[in-house]
Amino acid sequence: MELTKEDLARMAQAYKKDAAQQIAEQAVKNNGIHASSERENVVVTKNNFVFSVDVDDEAVANQRQSGRCWMYSALNFLRFHMEKKLKLPKGSFELSQAYNFFYDKLEKSNFFMENIIKYAGSDLNDRRIDFLLATPQQDGGDFDPIVALVEKYGVVPEEAMPETAVTKDSSELDALLNRMLREDAYALRKLVAEGKSDADIKEARKGMLSDIYRVLCVSFGNPPEKIDFVYRDTDKKYHADRGLTPLEFYKKYLGDVKLEDCIGVINLPVEGMDYNKSYEIDMTGEVLGSKRRCRYVNVPIDVMKQATIKQLKAGEPVWFGCDVLQDSDFQKGIMALNLYDVQKMMGLEFTMDKGERFQYNQSMPTHAMMIAGVDLDEDGNPIRWKVENSWGTTAHGKPVGHQGYFIMDDSWFTEYNYEVAVRREYLPDDVVKAYDAEPEVLPYWNTFNPEP
Template sequence: MTKAINATTLADFQKNLANRPEHTILERAVTKNGILATAADYHSAVAMNPVFSIDLDTGDVANQKQSGRCWMFAALNTMRHDIKNKFGVPKDFELSQNYTFFWDKLEKANYFYENVLKTAQLPTSDRKVAWLMTTPQQDGGQWDMIVAIIEKYGIVPQSVMPETYNSSKSVEVNSSLNLKLRKDAVKLRKLVADQATDNEIATAKKAMLTEVYRLLAYSFGEPPTKFDFEYRDADKKYHIDRDLTPQSFFKKYVGWDLDQYVSVINGPTADKPYNKMYTVEMLGNVVDGRPVRHLNVTMDTFRTIALKQLEAGESVWFGCDVGKSSDRQKGIMDTDLYKQDELFDIDFNMTKAERLDYGQSLMTHAMVLTGVDVVDGQPTKWKVENSWGKKVGTDGFFVMSNDWMNEYCYQVVVNKKFLPEKLQEVLKKEAKVLAPWDPMGSLA
């Protein structure tokens, strides 16, 4: 039977500490400098020298500022890399993250309303309803979600729909929008309880979405339907393309078959056998749009396909737990960066599966792989394009050790041609539905 801490056990704790000859030195160091600074290993910075055998020229780093749009920035960055290579646009050229942000917010509102109606017969204490109401919508997302937006609305250059106060600092719009969505949820659930007709519910929902559109238009500006695209290329030659739509711009300047790009995850938990497809209940943004689907593979396969795409000259969208064993200012992600276990003489080790199962880790951030250092055919470190501006890392680029990728990377998006044929066949199979709170449903 467990018992409370008593005077005897407390005395044992104190004696154990006193018997450690180094404890006063370490107490002074940690109280003065903090845990991470005291545990930092400078050898990591030496090993993470930002030089790579494969290094793609991708232009300047973007800045998501005070918003959670990393997944969106990362996806649009992979596309602008291609535009830069094809058309010679300036190195600071960006696609409009504000444009896709607007449509994502509108579609997420509609997606939320539909989930509210689907769960309206359940009590508010039900876990699914509580899950919905905890965060009706947020900035984060998944690769398949940005694809759903692009397939429906296209994309535009940032010059056509630039950043606003609210796109760069989204806390106010999120607070206002989530307040509205929760209030609307009360009304929708009441309509269902009162046995309203489908037409009455549809009319009420349309009125709600009309208000959401107005809120977003005031916050982000109204998205363009037609525009001219002008720029000077690397040779200073002037170009102008008139009367484009967001869809025609995507088709002409990106032209990707987005169906060829698939989400591949490494989720080594017992409930997710490898080489199977997975989806997550209530995860998405566009109703009837592209669903979120993941192919779960071993870490060896995960690294191999990412390497193949880089070797082919194409950058790679990826998702990870960026806050673990990383130094934001130096731009280093390395499992040897901090030695808390040696500092405290405590074993902090958990397997990747244990961290997922017990809430110690999940995907929190999306970035882009733009380079890799290969030694004897094996990757040792990876070049990462972040979206936190140029003042962190090396002009905004980070270095990620191969060991860090193994432990804290959970998702890459690759052209399925880089997958082994047997895994390409798996993509066609039905996906197992995971619970809404599964860690593989986390939003970057």
């Protein structure tokens, strides 16, 4: 259908008769869409920063201009246990995000090459090859990949491998690595087409990975082989533990956390994705050789909430993945359904439900954080949730939430929270059994894929 002059004239005439939208026009032009439509009663009266179950108030971290939220929130989960067990002073300790980021980039590069070789016989126009070459690697991830990285490489204190200009803003590195990997893809596909032996291809691949490693060292620094862990606890007692490998450090101080007991639980009310059924996504699982793959069990939202509440009541925060781009104000630190009354202001009506929004790419997991508390009513139902973010306490000279913490309204949790990582013991037996069953493999282009 072509837009005609008559169509445009009719639209313009209709707008001239709409007094309410013309009033809104002045507010929006001067202040912007969100500032003009924010509901004051939602901000002030419905979202007090008070929680009946409150397990964590430690200083927040700052991922800066990188897509490492999934990694930060998982390392914050581990940090919580170290701070509690070792009586570390508030704000005095972080686990190095740069250390695990280094190996994340290396493993993703190796995983990309694995798939390029595996599907080298496919045409460049094949959907799978196009998917691989579109983004050979990127910053995103999920709970399972960081668990696989930690179990293979361990962790180190932040001072052992601190942030760099490149880890703080990974855009230049991502562009460079992707250029390198596309060159590598061309070379590997050519070797396969020429009928080179597996040994020759493997040798070429090792050389390519050495190049990736060198670039990462220049950008991040060389990962430490051994570290010294020295601290003074809140009782003013001095501690020193020297000469530990990163894996020894992890097993000694965090082995009892038992990350293997935490599993991915999702809520996707989508036709064709049954509840109490496990799913994996094709071409995920970046750490080759790891038993930890991106696996999820789909459950009703109430099951997800109750498992989260049980873990919080047991004194442990919960990693989660949500769509932070919807109805959220980062300065006020609020995520609340209908925080912005855009529909009324613009004369619109949005009708899609959670599953339909997911299927049509309107909403999907865009950010991972940690649930640090919940406010329950007299019947034990959640009212609001306390969220530890990884955006620091200030941004662009303005405060971020409540010293970096956010409030998540329970209705927002229902509509925009997609995943939690909770311990098996807090889930119904049938859900755990479903998780352990043979999973259905979703296509790599599925919107839930954390490693596109």
